[in-house]
Amino acid sequence: MADSYIIALDQGTTSSRAALINASGGLVAIEQQEFSQIFPEPGWVEHDPMEILNSQLATLQTLLKNNKVLPSEIVGIGIANQRETTVVWNKHTGKPIYNAIVWQDNRTANICEDLIKKGLEKQVKKTTGLVIDAYFSATKIHWILKHVPGAKADAANGDLLFGTIDTWLLWNFTNGKVHATDYSNASRTLLFDIENCCWDPTLLDALEIPLNMLPQVKPSSYHFGNLELGEVSIPITGIAGDQQAALFGQTCFTKGDTKNTYGTGCFMLMNTGTQAMYSNNGLLTTIAWGIDDKIYYALEGSVFIAGAAIQWLRDGLNLIETAEESELFSSLITEENPVVVVPAFAGLGAPYWDMYARGAIFGLTRDTGKNHLIKATLQSLAYQSKDVIEAMQEDAQIKINILKVDGGAAENNLLMQFQADLLDAVVQRPKITETTVMGAAYLAGICVGLWKQEELQNHRKIDKEFKPTFSIEKRERLYKKWLKALERTKNWID
Numbered sequence: 444m445a446d447s448y449i450i451a452l453d454q455g456t457t458s459s460r461a462a463l464i465n466a467s468g469g470l471v472a473i474e475q476q477e478f479s480q481i482f483p484e485p486g487w488v489e490h491d492p493m494e495i496l497n498s499q500l501a502t503l504q505t506l507l508k509n510n511k512v513l514p515s516e517i518v519g520i521g522i523a524n525q526r527e528t529t530v531v532w533n534k535h536t537g538k539p540i541y542n543a544i545v546w547q548d549n550r551t552a553n554i555c556e557d558l559i560k561k562g563l564e565k566q567v568k569k570t571t572g573l574v575i576d577a578y579f580s581a582t583k584i585h586w587i588l589k590h591v592p593g594a595k596a597d598a599a600n601g602d603l604l605f606g607t608i609d610t611w612l613l614w615n616f617t618n619g620k621v622h623a624t625d626y627s628n629a630s631r632t633l634l635f636d637i638e639n640c641c642w643d644p645t646l647l648d649a650l651e652i653p654l655n656m657l658p659q660v661k662p663s664s665y666h667f668g669n670l671e672l673g674e675v676s677i678p679i680t681g682i683a684g685d686q687q688a689a690l691f692g693q694t695c696f697t698k699g700d701t702k703n704t705y706g707t708g709c710f711m712l713m714n715t716g717t718q719a720m721y722s723n724n725g726l727l728t729t730i731a732w733g734i735d736d737k738i739y740y741a742l743e744g745s746v747f748i749a750g751a752a753i754q755w756l757r758d759g760l761n762l763i764e765t766a767e768e769s770e771l772f773s774s775l776i777t778e779e780n781p782v783v784v785v786p787a788f789a790g791l792g793a794p795y796w797d798m799y800a801r802g803a804i805f806g807l808t809r810d811t812g813k814n815h816l817i818k819a820t821l822q823s824l825a826y827q828s829k830d831v832i833e834a835m836q837e838d839a840q841i842k843i844n845i846l847k848v849d850g851g852a853a854e855n856n857l858l859m860q861f862q863a864d865l866l867d868a869v870v871q872r873p874k875i876t877e878t879t880v881m882g883a884a885y886l887a888g889i890c891v892g893l894w895k896q897e898e899l900q901n902h903r904k905i906d907k908e909f910k911p912t913f914s915i916e917k918r919e920r921l922y923k924k925w926l927k928a929l930e931r932t933k934n935w936i937d
């Protein structure tokens with residue numbers, strides 16, 4: 444009998460990946476291709492949507508070829524994607540009218556200011572669960588319509604389509620037949636009413652975005668359409684934003700379950716069940732997934748610069764040759780590190796939301812060396828995550844005792860131990876840290892009846908648990924110093 448497989452696509456900020464998962468939930472193989480990061484001006488970040496599409500298709504084809512899997516053995520495809528990143532294209536030509544504006548891009552800070560001045564903050568929070576920030580898609584769509592000649596008229600005529608990256612891939616994979624997204628991605632646009640599950644007319648109006656540009660919104664585990672590749676036709680049966688997919692992949696199915704992903708940024712999400720929980724402490728309310736006619740919600744803290752700060756040590760300062768080396772050099776500082784680095788390179792995300800903050804280094808003395816700087820930068824990932832977890836515990840009124848971790852920097856044992864010490868919680872790393880692809884695969888596999896959600900916990904195996912060792916006094920002293928440094932980076936640029 445033929446085997447059954449799921450393919451999971453993970454279209455991330457820096458690379459496209461395709462993974463093959465067998466019927467027992469085993470990760471058989473993974474292919475990856477990086478693509479260009481375009482920085483046209485300070486603070487601007489773009490991707491070429493065609494390069495994204497081609498790199499994603501290339502990884503899929505290599506995966507099929509290298510593993511000698513027949514397309515007929517693939518029972519479903521799941522897509523997880525970098526969220527918020529915005530593509531607008533012409534539905535007749537299929538061509539993007541502008542590059543994709545990436546989630547990290549903050550060119551629309553002034554449009555956000557205008558929305559705040561119009562008094563829309565409360566409405567945005569109540570309807571979308573978000574804060575007004577350049578991070579989300581809505582102001583990026585507005586910017587494209589305003590700056591690309593003729594775009595406003597074309598949008599009004601119904602010639603243009605908007606999509607986050609999942610939608611862009613889906614539309615292309617189905618040869619322009621399906622223009623849809625899932626609830627988790629829709630909830631990152633700043634245009635979606637997360638309780639009534641519809642596009643919000645007031646916000647569309649405020650940003651002059653015609654409704655006809657927007658995709659249909661479907662559950663995350665759902666048959667969206669088929670990938671048509673020549674003779675081959677494979678059902679696409681799962682879609683979720685990458686951070687929500689990771690929450691699902693970590694099997695955070697119970698209210699209160701929390702994961703933190705340490706990638707380019709850090710994204711901590713807590714499952715809050717079928718009721719939306721609104722934050723009083725600077726966190727976002729977002730849709731975790733829609734499944735079996737139910738919507739599940741999450742509280743989220745998004746930190747913009749995490750692993751990217753390690754890349755800065757490597758590529759900007761040339762202090763290390765590989766990200767992994769940050770662990771070795773940090774371990775050479777055995778005394779308490781007097782240096783604090785606040786990597787607010789792109790402003791501050793949760794829980795502060797300061798688009799005008801900028802990075803800084805504190806506590807330098809004549810004997811400060813490169814290892815102090817490396818360690819302080821690494822430690823900043825843990826401090827920023829502590830800021831988020833403090834807010835989350837306050838909002839949810841619970842103590843998080845176990846934090847499930849994943850993402851590239853979660854491989855760093857020194858960082859994970861420091862995280863456990865700072866949080867006074869167990870940091871739990873699974874054997875498969877590719878939780879985003881696993882989440883996308885699970886959503887796709889559930890839809891085609893390959894797995895039941897309640898069985899999935901059995902697939903997850905633990906690699907290592909880091910237990911807290913700091914005294915209360917030490918934990919509080921270090922954290923106080925961090926907060927003091929952080930305060931001084933706020934509202935830096937005009």
Ligand SMILES: Nc1ncnc2c1ncn2[C@@H]1O[C@H](COP(=O)(O)OP(=O)(O)O)[C@@H](O)[C@H]1O
Binds near residue numbers: 457708752753768851
């Ligand atoms: N051992 C490590 N220690 C610290 N940072 C690391 C380590 N390995 C990878 N990183 C950082 O993690 C990021 C890559 O993780 P990944 O999960 O692939 O990110 P993304 O999905 O956002 O591209 C990079 O920013 C890199 O600097």
Ligand SMILES: O=P(O)(O)OC[C@H](O)CO
Binds near residue numbers: 527707
């Ligand atoms: O592509 P990643 O893994 O850096 O994730 C990006 C997030 O989805 C942005 O919200």
